[in-house]
Amino acid sequence: MKIQYSKGRVPKQAHVAIPAGLYEEEHGRQGFYGPATQFYHLHPPTDWKRIEGPLRPRAFKTYELKPTDLEDPRGEPVRVLYNNDMALFVSRRSEPMPFCFRNADGDEIHFAHKGHGILQSDFGPLQYGEGDYIVVPKGTSYRVVPGTTDNFTLIIQSRTRVRLPERGGVGHYAPFDYDVIETPEPEVITEQKPEWELRVRRRGEYTSVFYDFCPLDVAGWKGAHSVFKLNVKDFRPLMSEGIHLPPSAHGTFEADGFVVCTFAPRPLEGDPQALRVPWYHRNIDYDEVFFVHSGEFSLSRRSGTTPFGVLSLNPQGLHHGPQPGVWENSVKNWQKDARLEFVAINLDTEEPLTMTPDAQRVEIAGYEDLWARK
Numbered sequence: 001m002k003i004q005y006s007k008g009r010v011p012k013q014a015h016v017a018i019p020a021g022l023y024e025e026e027h028g029r030q031g032f033y034g035p036a037t038q039f040y041h042l043h044p045p046t047d048w049k050r051i052e053g054p055l056r057p058r059a060f061k062t063y064e065l066k067p068t069d070l071e072d073p074r075g076e077p078v079r080v081l082y083n084n085d086m087a088l089f090v091s092r093r094s095e096p097m098p099f100c101f102r103n104a105d106g107d108e109i110h111f112a113h114k115g116h117g118i119l120q121s122d123f124g125p126l127q128y129g130e131g132d133y134i135v136v137p138k139g140t141s142y143r144v145v146p147g148t149t150d151n152f153t154l155i156i157q158s159r160t161r162v163r164l165p166e167r168g169g170v171g172h173y174a175p176f177d178y179d180v181i182e183t184p185e186p187e188v189i190t191e192q193k194p195e196w197e198l199r200v201r202r203r204g205e206y207t208s209v210f211y212d213f214c215p216l217d218v219a220g221w222k223g224a225h226s227v228f229k230l231n232v233k234d235f236r237p238l239m240s241e242g243i244h245l246p247p248s249a250h251g252t253f254e255a256d257g258f259v260v261c262t263f264a265p266r267p268l269e270g271d272p273q274a275l276r277v278p279w280y281h282r283n284i285d286y287d288e289v290f291f292v293h294s295g296e297f298s299l300s301r302r303s304g305t306t307p308f309g310v311l312s313l314n315p316q317g318l319h320h321g322p323q324p325g326v327w328e329n330s331v332k333n334w335q336k337d338a339r340l341e342f343v344a345i346n347l348d349t350e351e352p353l354t355m356t357p358d359a360q361r362v363e364i365a366g367y368e369d370l371w372a373r374k
Contacts, residue, residue: 017273025280032246046371063309069093083351085257089155096145099197115151124184160256180234189214235264261346280321286348295342
């Protein structure tokens with residue numbers, strides 16, 4: 001049985017009509033799915049003077065990363081963050097793969113932030129462009145053929161199968177209609193070369209298998225296991241007139257140990273007493289990774305503080321929430337028909353993430369000072 005307590009100065013409804021002078025924080029488990037308590041502070045819990053120790057908000061200038069696939073067709077993406085369940089890579093491939101690739105370590109989610117091209121696979125080719133997710137099942141042979149030279153793709157490698165979250169009573173049409181998912185038609189690659197290489201990655205090591213023909217020679221397929229594509233333009237995000245919804249309402253993909261959420265353009269909450277910005281919370285069960293794809297992100301950060309290409313990381317155990325002034329401005333500057341016009345990718349991981357040396361080289365020094373008490 002769930003027992004609900006209420007002590008001291010609190011609103012009647014969480015996230016609505018917060019008493020003047022108080023700041024709401026949610027202290028919960030399992031992201032936003034588990035038991036939770038709201039605290040009402042006299043000061044924003046992120047109003048720190050300084051932080052000493054390894055836990056701190058971090059951010060990385062990913063446009064400064066130089067994966068080997070940027071200049072070398074035989075190169076590969078660069079790993080940025082990882083744990084035992086998943087790894088996050090950045091690819092900036094500027095030329096077609098001269099080989100086919102098979103990941104025997106896990107499923108992959110590709111998100112095309114910049115550029116367009118074709119992903120050829122056992123299942124057939126899929127054209128991709130900015131804002132496309134492509135899910136590639138573990139063990140699938142594929143080849144990326146970019147049509148542009150200035151490209152940027154986030155790649156999430158999952159140890160377990162990537163799946164769509166259960167929607168319960170929400171139904172089949174939000175946050176996107178299942179019918180917008182695209183799967184490829186089979187198409188045999190007939191391009192002639194002296195030999196074709198199939199590069200297989202297993203436990204981080206590579207094995208190359210060579211053929212006289214392109215191994216992407218499937219003439220037909222049937223089944224429930226396929227490469228598929230989904231574009232953020234097709235999202236119809238869930239929204240509420242009277243209460244700000246948690247990130248979990250925007251879940252797109254899940255696998256053991258992590259979830260991926262997509263924030264798409266939407267109207268802000270219409271009730272003038274409802275919070276319109278994320279409430280403060282202390283990350284207990286998830287590391288949170290955030291990447292702005294397009295638009296102006298001002299929901300919890302001051303305008304201009306998150307340029308494109310910045311990947312942020314908020315670790316478990318540390319408070320997370322709006323930057324100074326954002327909470328107050330959301331109340332003072334309330335407008336009835338306001339909208340959010342941005343697209344962002346949110347990755348939550350159960351196991352803490354480790355930064356690679358490549359990530360450390362492009363880390364933004366003093367990022368935590370954006371919240372610090374001045």
